[in-house]
Each structure stands twice: as structure tokens, then as C-alpha cells.
Amino acid sequence: MVANRTPADEYREIAGRFTAVVDGVPDRATWHRRSPVPEWTARDVVGHLVTWFPGFLESGAGIALASGPGVEEDPAAAWRTLDDRVRALLDAPAAAGVTLDNPHIGTMPLPVAIDRFFTTDVFMHTWDLARATGQDETLDPQRCASLLEQLEPLDELLRSSGQFGPRVEVPDDADAQTRMLAFIGRDPY
Numbered sequence: 001m002v003a004n005r006t007p008a009d010e011y012r013e014i015a016g017r018f019t020a021v022v023d024g025v026p027d028r029a030t031w032h033r034r035s036p037v038p039e040w041t042a043r044d045v046v047g048h049l050v051t052w053f054p055g056f057l058e059s060g061a062g063i064a065l066a067s068g069p070g071v072e073e074d075p076a077a078a079w080r081t082l083d084d085r086v087r088a089l090l091d092a093p094a095a096a097g098v099t100l101d102n103p104h105i106g107t108m109p110l111p112v113a114i115d116r117f118f119t120t121d122v123f124m125h126t127w128d129l130a131r132a133t134g135q136d137e138t139l140d141p142q143r144c145a146s147l148l149e150q151l152e153p154l155d156e157l158l159r160s161s162g163q164f165g166p167r168v169e170v171p172d173d174a175d176a177q178t179r180m181l182a183f184i185g186r187d188p189y
Helices: 007-023 028-032 042-061 075-091 093-097 110-133 141-161 176-183
Strands: 099-102 106-109
Touching: 007 075, 007 110, 028 042, 042 075, 042 099, 042 110, 075 093, 075 110, 093 110, 099 110, 106 110, 110 141, 110 176, 141 176
Parallel strands: none
Antiparallel strands: 099 106
16 A cells, blocks of 8 residues: 555555446457456456455455346446445445454454455456456556565465465566566466
């Protein structure tokens, strides 16, 4: 997270970019294109975000987000519905006092958990969706460098969890986005 910015600020910026990519999908057929995530289509990228996060919130903080349109019928509407609900949750004054408890990550304030896990996931999957749909896949280089710095010490844990694929080899002098993508198991080339 950028200094002096709240989790809500970070989420709005990162989700705004993801929303722009969602809105840039030109037609229904494009949703069926393969993504850089093995066995996922562009639609599956959105489906992943729309399905895992509500369960994470409910199991860890007892917050049930009302479901929206299904990803199969309308992936853009499914994303926008979740996005609106996450924004409202982060903007609610009461959110600062809520904690999320998870056996793998411990207990932390809800806004921090959203920032650390969901906002980060949205950031990484922006590249996947942009690549799958033929859009600008450029990510913020400072965020890429910061994320890589946070993830590298957790390499063994992340790989053993199945969250990321095998690291892809890239030149040592590759830019931050390329190194971050390679770390999470994406072939940036």
C-alpha cells in the first residue's frame, strides 16, 4: 500500500483499473479466450474474484455480501456488483472496527485484510484479464516492485499453498512487472 493512503483508496484505484479492463472486453466471445492462468478463461478470472472473496469475508468476519448476477450470464455485471459492495464495505465507518480471523493469516482489521488479500489479488489478475482480452496489460511498476518485495520472503509458503505456479525464469535486469509476474508463475513473454 502506498504511504498515507487508506485501504479504501488503494482498492478504489486498483479496482478502477480492473473495472476498466472488464468494461473494455469487446464482446461475449472474448470472455471465452484463454487466460495466462492455466485452464482459466477471461470469464474465469472474474469468476475467481467474485466467488472466493465473499466466502473469505463470511468465514473470517461474518459478513455476508449479497450475491449479484452470475458470472456465466454477465461477467461484467457480476464484477460491478461485487466491486460496489466492497467499496461500500470499505467506506462504512464501522468497517474500521471489524476484524477478520482466519486460521492461516491470523486476526487483523478488516480493511487491512481486504487490502492485503483481495486488493492484491485484483491487482495481479488485472494483468491476466488484460492479456486474455487483448488490452493494455501495463501495471503500476512501483506496486509491482512493492508486491514482489513482500512476496519473495514467502516464496516457499506460497508455492506449497498452491496459490502460485512455478516461478518463471526471467533476466535479472527485467523490469518490476516482468519479475513480479514471473514470481507468481506467469510467463510475461
